[in-house]
Amino acid sequence: MGRVCKMTEKRAALLQSPEYKEYMKNYCKEYRSRPGYKEKKNERRNIQRALLRLEILTVYSGGDPKCARCGFSDVRALDLDHKNGGGNDHRRSKTGDLRRGATYAIYSELRDEGFPEGYRVLCRNCNWITHVERSNGAHHHSS
Numbered sequence: 587m588g589r590v591c592k593m594t595e596k597r598a599a600l601l602q603s604p605e606y607k608e609y610m611k612n613y614c615k616e617y618r619s620r621p622g623y624k625e626k627k628n629e630r631r632n633i634q635r636a637l638l639r640l641e642i643l644t645v646y647s648g649g650d651p652k653c654a655r656c657g658f659s660d661v662r663a664l665d666l667d668h669k670n671g672g673g674n675d676h677r678r679s680k681t682g683d684l685r686r687g688a689t690y691a692i693y694s695e696l697r698d699e700g701f702p703e704g705y706r707v708l709c710r711n712c713n714w715i716t717h718v719e720r721s722n723g724a725h726h727h728s729s
Contacts, residue, residue, distance in 0.1 A: 638690060638693050638694065639661075639690075640661065641697065642666055642693045642697070643661060643664050643666070643707050645701045646701070646706055646707045647707045651664055651707060652664070652707065653707060653709035653712050654667075654706040655708060655709075655712040655715075655716075656709060656711075656712055658709035658711075658712075663709050663710045664708070664709055664710075665707070665709070665710055665713045666692075666705055666706075667706050667708045667713055667716060668704065669704050669705060669706055677689060677692065680692060680695075
């Protein structure tokens with residue numbers, strides 16, 4: 587292995603120093619408290635999530651996003667369905683609960699895994715009908 591530049595060694599040592607870590611901690615805290623930071627961050631996150639969702643719906647629809655059962659195509663009311671059920675368990679496995687971010691964690695996972703089979707796009711009505719059919723008509727509310 588080749589020699590490491592003395593400046594690189596010094597820089598690496600500086601980046602690991604407690605003083606630098608404290609400086610960065612304070613800088614980041616100050617940066618995050620600047621006016622507009624949170625709004626811009628949320629806006630970027632929302633755009634990234636919308637694009638990811640559209641990509642997932644497009645891929646699993648085989649083109650233009652639409653319901654696999656009825657053909658409904660308004661993306662505002664389309665969902666990704668686990669063909670064999672288990673969507674809630676899948677979301678819980680990501681975060682321990684059913685919070686919204688778990689859905690996007692699943693979307694990212696599906697993209698990273700090359701869009702595996704076992705999923706389809708359904709409109710919310712057909713998704714609910716599928717849920718009821720899987721439950722044999724019995725919908726159970728949990729407290």
